[in-house]
Amino acid sequence: MNVGAAVASLMSPHGLPDPYPAYDALRAVGPVLPVGRRFIVTGYAAVDGILRNPKMLAYDSGILDTQFDEWRANRAVFLFAESMLRQNPPNHTRMRRLASGVFTARRVSALREVIAAQVDEILDEFAGQVEVDVVTRLAYPLPIAVICALLGIPAADRDLFRRLAEALTAVLEVRWTEEQGRVAHDAAVELEAYFDGLIAQRRAEPRDDLVTALAAAHDAGGDRLTGDELMGNLALLLVAGFETTTNLLGNGLVLLLDRPELAKRLAAEPASAPGYVEEVLRFDPPVQLTERFAGADLTIEGVRVPAGAEMILLLGAANRDPARFDRPEVFDPDRPDNAPLTFGAGAHYCLGAPLARLEAQIALPALLRRFPAMELTGRPERRPRLTLRGWAALGVRLDSVD
Numbered sequence: 487m488n489v490g491a492a493v494a495s496l497m498s499p500h501g502l503p504d505p506y507p508a509y510d511a512l513r514a515v516g517p518v519l520p521v522g523r524r525f526i527v528t529g530y531a532a533v534d535g536i537l538r539n540p541k542m543l544a545y546d547s548g549i550l551d552t553q554f555d556e557w558r559a560n561r562a563v564f565l566f567a568e569s570m571l572r573q574n575p576p577n578h579t580r581m582r583r584l585a586s587g588v589f590t591a592r593r594v595s596a597l598r599e600v601i602a603a604q605v606d607e608i609l610d611e612f613a614g615q616v617e618v619d620v621v622t623r624l625a626y627p628l629p630i631a632v633i634c635a636l637l638g639i640p641a642a643d644r645d646l647f648r649r650l651a652e653a654l655t656a657v658l659e660v661r662w663t664e665e666q667g668r669v670a671h672d673a674a675v676e677l678e679a680y681f682d683g684l685i686a687q688r689r690a691e692p693r694d695d696l697v698t699a700l701a702a703a704h705d706a707g708g709d710r711l712t713g714d715e716l717m718g719n720l721a722l723l724l725v726a727g728f729e730t731t732t733n734l735l736g737n738g739l740v741l742l743l744d745r746p747e748l749a750k751r752l753a754a755e756p757a758s759a760p761g762y763v764e765e766v767l768r769f770d771p772p773v774q775l776t777e778r779f780a781g782a783d784l785t786i787e788g789v790r791v792p793a794g795a796e797m798i799l800l801l802g803a804a805n806r807d808p809a810r811f812d813r814p815e816v817f818d819p820d821r822p823d824n825a826p827l828t829f830g831a832g833a834h835y836c837l838g839a840p841l842a843r844l845e846a847q848i849a850l851p852a853l854l855r856r857f858p859a860m861e862l863t864g865r866p867e868r869r870p871r872l873t874l875r876g877w878a879a880l881g882v883r884l885d886s887v888d
């Protein structure tokens with residue numbers, strides 16, 4: 487496959503289900519490749535270096551202004567642009583410090599029991615059924631319940647969020663249609679109205695949750711957090727908090743069901759879960775790419791990158807770079823020194839990484855222990871997205887038929 491064919495394949499519905507051959511073809515030409523006005527980065531060292539380089543900028547509103555007219559009219563694009571994900575210093579530093587102050591290790595470890603109880607409840611509901619769709623029944627509801635518990639969203643409102651998040655995250659893809667943009671905008675308007683109501687309730691009756699804590703940061707005044715930033719970061723936490731984890735659970739389960747010996751070992755040795763989850767994150771990342779813009783003329787791995795160039799960082803390709811990982815095409819939960827770039831690196835390193843890992847480390851062994859004969863009902867279908875990679879549905883038979 488040449489460079490043109492590889493790029494075309496990544497953008498086409500035929501290539502999306504398995505982007506890895508295209509990644510290999512691109513990496514074989516070079517870790518940093520100029521393609522049109524952009525650079526595609528596939529090497530581990532190059533992606534890691536770019537993410538840690540302060541001269542490489544996140545896609546902030548100043549950059550959006552140079553690329554799109556009227557982007558502020560789309561509330562979904564606007565909300566993400568107001569969130570910490572799309573900020574550079576000093577705004578990023580300010581927001582990140584605030585969010586880290588409320589999204590603490592204490593809050594995450596307090597969720598361990600919520601996660602375990604939620605997994606048990608879901609698996610109890612599976613009992614007596616022959617087949618279930620794991621995406622609908624577990625991979626969505628579990629992370630939604632967990633992020634809602636963290637934010638302080640009442641359980642009765644959870645059902646809203648799968649649709650809203652699916653709609654909103656379309657604008658995080660490299661390309662989206664006008665119709666997807668419109669649906670994302672409507673979802674953002676609906677979500678903002680929802681959060682307005684919840685924030686008002688928490689102001690009246692504060693609780694130990696993130697909505698209360700972030701609203702208090704806003705209300706403290708000064709330049710701590712504007713109203714739009716409060717909304718943008720709440721929306722980010724909500725969608726970053728589950729679409730991605732949903733896909734980690736789904737991608738992980740299929741990898742394991744395709745490797746029954748490994749699945750059996752994980753069920754028997756739940757303490758080995760961290761190694762398994764890290765390898766799922768490396769081998770089939772729920773987030774396949776992110777972007778940066780060169781803030782100055784730079785040379786990366788010997789390639790000249792002019793100021794203003796857009797860098798597409800293929801995390802899924804970096805995680806299979808043979809210069810970093812021995813036999814990268816092999817799924818090996820015992821891999822030593824496994825450090826995938828799935829949660830990014832540097833200043834924007836995923837704030838929710840410990841939480842996402844914990845959910846998968848609890849849910850995957852529990853599922854395999856409870857239903858040791860579980861198998862896929864057929865080959866599942868991928869969602870037609872490149873950035874957020876997951877399964878549309880995942881039918882499993884809970885007890886094998888033979």
Ligand code: HEM
Pocket residue numbers: 570571572582633722723726727728730731734771772773776777827828829830831833834835836837838839841842
């Ligand atoms: C497997 C699940 C997850 C994956 C693969 C993932 C991936 C990522 C990546 C790659 C970034 C950095 C993007 C960049 O540098 O451009 C990021 C940032 C972020 N993630 Fe996650 N994420 C996951 C789960 C979560 C969860 C559960 C939460 C919250 C509850 C969360 C909240 C965030 C936030 C707030 C940021 C922005 C951090 C910043 O800009 O400083 N993520 N995530």
